[in-house]
Amino acid sequence: MALSRLNCFSSRSANLLKTLSSAISLRRPISTDTTPIIVETSVPFTSHQCEAPSRSVETNPKELLTFFRDMALMRRMEIAADSLYKAKLIRGFCHLYDGQEAVAVGMEAAITKKDCIITAYRDHCTFVARGGTLLEVFAELMGRQAGCSRGKGGSMHFYKKDSNFYGGHGIVGAQVPLGCGLAFAQKYSKDENVSFALYGDGAANQGQLFEALNISALWDLPAILVCENNHYGMGTAEWRAAKSPAYYKRGDYVPGLKVDGMDALAVKQACKFAKEHALKNGPIILEMDTYRYHGHSMSDPGSTYRTRDEISGVRQERDPIERIRKLILSHDLATEKDLKDIEKEVRKEVDDAIAQAKLFVDT
Amino acid sequence: MQLQPKLIALQLLHLRNPALGEGLEEEMERDPRVCVMGEDVGHYGGSYKVTKGLATKFGDLRVLDTPIAENSFTGMGIGAAMTGLRPVVEGMNMGFLLLAFNQISNNCGMLHYTSGGQFTIPIVIRGPGGVGRQLGAEHSQRLESYFQSIPGIQMVACSTPYNAKGLMKAAIRSENPVILFEHVLLYNLKERIPDEDYICNLEEAELVRPGEDITILTYSRMRYHVMQAAKTLVNKGYDPEVIDIRSLKPFDLYTIGNSVKKTHRVLIVEECMRTGGIGASLTAAITENFHDYLDAPVMCLSSQDVPTPYAGTLEEWTVVQPAQIVTAVEQLCQ
DSSP: OHHHHHHHHHHHHHHHHHHHTTTOOTTOOSOOOOOOEEEEOSSOOEEESSOOOOSEEEEOHHHHHHHHHHHHHHHHHHHHHHHHHHTTSSOSOOOOOTTOHHHHHHHHHHSOTTSEEEOOSOOHHHHHHTTOOHHHHHHHHTTBTTSTTTTSSOTTOOOBGGGTBOOOOOSTTTHHHHHHHHHHHHHHHTOOOOEEEEEETTGGGOHHHHHHHHHHHHTTOOEEEEEEEOSEETTEEHHHHOSOOOGGGTTTTSOEEEEETTOHHHHHHHHHHHHHHHHHHOOEEEEEEOOOSSOSSTTOOSOSSSOHHHHHHHHHHHOHHHHHHHHHHHTTSSOHHHHHHHHHHHHHHHHHHHHHHHHSOBO | OOOOOEEEESSOTTOSSOHHHHHHHHHHHHOTTEEEEETTSSTTOOTTSTTTTHHHHHOTTTEEEOOSOHHHHHHHHHHHHHTTOEEEEEOSSGGGGGGGHHIIIIIIITHHHHTTTSOOOOOEEEEEESOOSSOOGGGSOOHHHHHTTOTTOEEEEOOSHHHHHHHHHHHHHOSSOEEEEEEGGGTTOEEEEOSSOOOOOTTOOEEEEOOSSEEEEEOTTHHHHHHHHHHHHHHTTOOEEEEEOOEEESOOHHHHHHHHHHHOOEEEEEEEESSSSHHHHHHHHHHHHHGGGOSSOOEEEEEOSSOOOSSHHHHHHHSOOHHHHHHHHHHHTO
16 A cells, blocks of 8 residues: 555656656655655774764655665766767766765765865766756766856866865865865854865875864864775775775874765765764764776776776675665665666666757867 | 055064054954964964964964965865955965965966866965075075966065055955065065055056166065166166066066067066076066067076075075176166
8 A cells, every 4th residue: 555655656756757857956856755764774883083873874765765866867977978988078087986976975965055075086976966967067078168167177177166066176185175174164154064075095195184184183173084985096906005094094083984885874874973073073084985886087997906806796795776776675665667767767867968968069 | 645654664573563464464354254374373473473463363263373284274275265265375485385386286276267267266375485594495495486387376576565565455355366475585674654555456567766778677675686786877877767577477568568668678687596487487478579679688687597505605696686787787788
């Protein structure tokens, strides 16, 4: 009875989706059911200098379906970008995020658009999570004026000022001091918001990171440093670059939390915890244990420094979208067909956006 | 009508309100978004006392003592500027900002462009540079040479208490990132300046001495060597026009051009090294734009392409001296 009601719900909203698909932004909820569901994270959190939050995360059908849709959209977008790059419509550098979607999506679920996010060059999905449109993404990637940076930035320079997304940076690690500067501005203006400064395992060894962390801790800034550890700094595995790859501990006097970055709910819980912590006690480090399916960039096959077995293994065991799909199905929130339909819609959205972007003249 | 203008030092150790500090203080009063960051700018009062008294007046959140971490605190200043704050970042010596080159070049200079105009970076980066008195090679650098190519930044150099205060205020009010070059040896100059609020145009050169025979272009400390040479030249019957270019990027080609069109001879006197300095760029700009008006090739006197020696006599040799300026003018005016 409940199931059929849900089916009716989702097919009605699916029809709504079809008519509005061209105007749709990422944030349209598929289900409006906000009945709380408690889910356990895949693994418990590991903490450094603080008490880890509970691994029981509160969520609801609406959120889970939104996670699914958003991540499916991001996945499709990145794969489409891969094709566009091979067709030479995207040039230069292109760093894809597929596999890491849960970090962008889980973070967004825990914060508001008044909180700031800054990241490095693997920024397409973070931009979209902050409210950027597919058109802005593809137009920018193809160097058109309709792009989010008017075609002047490219893949590594996506920004969205009105939702406090500060980019989009090409030089490894340089965004971390900028991010701590955002936190400083928040403290200066006394506005009770926080800043998330994202960086990779490669950037984790940059001196300026530790400099900025020291200043942030000294000045009690609401700065949350998030290491998206996909275990490879371009072609160098973490154990070959860091004496201590326990990035969540490298803050020493700054507390840290290690999180399963392939579990959107764990990411959400960690970010919520971090925001509360930062507002009271200053900086904290989150290490997101994540994985990228593509190589470092489009010029890197990604298979010279890791085995295909490893990549397919992660895809099978830990894929973030599959995780949410299983959750949705096991809780009877939607049928397999519903989810496949969402994936089809999302694919069409991406294709439409690309077609639209192509209509714009090269900058 | 203004009252007797007050006697002020560009930066005098025992005066409460020196020109640079006063300019900074007035802008901090005027706009609560203005804050100061740097090493020892707060409790210590600044290594050259530019920020003396500001921490007591405005508090620790507006006058921030940073650890010795130029790369990160410059980056933080830029990040804060992206949100609309107006930080004034001090390099205790401009040479130390080499450690922050990436932040200054890529983030400070370029973010306005790479974000498609979404962000402005209204930051001021300032500090003393230039050759001092036997400070040694690393503390005698001329960073304007290295920064000049960075797209998106503006550079100005102050040389008198009057223009120091005016440029400081203008730089803070500007929406562009401005690098303000002070000079280690000019902090003790004294001059009377107006009581009322004034700013100097960031893009304007300053006519120091009008003349007919030759245009001498200079800035910062070399202005004083030029004026010393000018005295000698006047006694010898020459009439040099001296222009303090002040705006190092962009050049005030309007003022400079008008002068060249009048005198037809140009001598540039700078403290940068021979290779790749402001003089090199200015020579190219003048030759390109005013070639038809020149009766002689542009001559540029620069420092020697060597690390500044410690020994005083050697140090003197590496920097342009008034006697050399006199000889150069005599040569050009033959």
